[in-house]
Amino acid sequence: MFKAVFMIVSLWIGVVSANPPPSLDMSRWMEHLADTIQDRSLTELFLPGSHDSATYKLEHKFGKNQDITSKLNTLRYALLGFGVTKVVQTWSQAQNRSIIQQLEDGVRYLDLRIIYRDSKKQFYTVHGLYGPSLKDVLSQINQFLHHHPQEIIVIQVGDLRYMPHGDNDHHALIAKFKEAFGNRLISKSDGLALPIKTLWGHEKQVVLIYKKDDIAAAYNEIFPRKSLDDYWANADNVSTLKIKLDAHLKGRQFNPHQLYVIQSQMTPATNTITASLKPFSKGYKSLHQMAAAVQKEFPQWLNEWHAYGPAIVLVDFINKDIARQIVQLNMLQQPARIA
Secondary structure, three states, X not given: OOOOEEEOOOOOOXXXXXXXXXXXXXXXXXXXXXXXXXXXXHHHOOXXXXXXXOOOOOXXXXXXXXXXXXXXXXXXXXXXXXXXXXXXXXXXXXXXXXXXXHHHHOOOEEEEEEEXXXXXXXXXXXXXXXXXXXXXXXXXHHHHHHHOOXXXXXXXXXXXXXXXXXXXXXXXXXXXXXXXXXXXXXXXXXXXXXXXXHHXXXXXXXXXXXXXXXXXXXXXOOEOHHHEEOOOOOOOOHHHHHHXXXXXXXXXXXXXXXXXXXXXXXXXXHHHHHHHOOOOOOOOOOHHHHXXXXXXXXXXXXXXXXXXXXXEEEEOOOOHHHHHHHHHHHHOOOOEEEO
């Protein structure tokens, strides 16, 4: 097997400042960039992604088996629920646009955390607190796909920490996705290396990645976790995040059958969250503030990341402007692969 690395073969300055065509409709950017991307595969594209995509609307109710700090867990009982869920919401909400709004803004990678909800007897999204129901999320995705037949999205399904009926729940969950997307699902037989124009010709629009390998193995329409290289830096300050991401990028090996994810979000440490509860304390007070700090650096970071080759760039509180910056990297000359 050849080891692949990336290098720039063209000289250019100010990658992110180069403006895409003014007519580019972000809700249809794949369709509008057909001449540019149709001969590439999904693994050869820069895709905007939203981290914890369904957290735009969170209830004041904890999901089962969710991670919260020991400090907040104590407060959970001391404050009889509502007070601490408000704090948890501050540190759990990673998006402020609905699923369909994110897709219309240009997002083509969704990160869904799903568990079974006993009281509702159905599947819900979750991140500490319950988010929208899976039914709601699938409805939004299907509505978008119906009106945008040349847009292709990748959906990663993870968390899966509470499935009280074991594998029966997993298979029931897969059935919901298959029912929703049907023949639009790209199969493992198709693979991830097919050109975009081939996927269009076959009316394929969804890659579904399920982060439980034994379940994914049972379905041709479901990709396993190894379909992603999605290193998590687990950093709660900007400089450490960049250092860790750069170190991982430098060791990257291009794989035409694997999607590469740059997780650009910061993750709050326990002491960061607990410090935020103290009046007049310095430091970040929410995930939103963390995301804003990262996004200030984005023009320079994207400029540098282009040299390492196509990737999904995962973002907290993604918006149309950030998505546009990522998409426009596809319009630049691609780095060459050197064996």
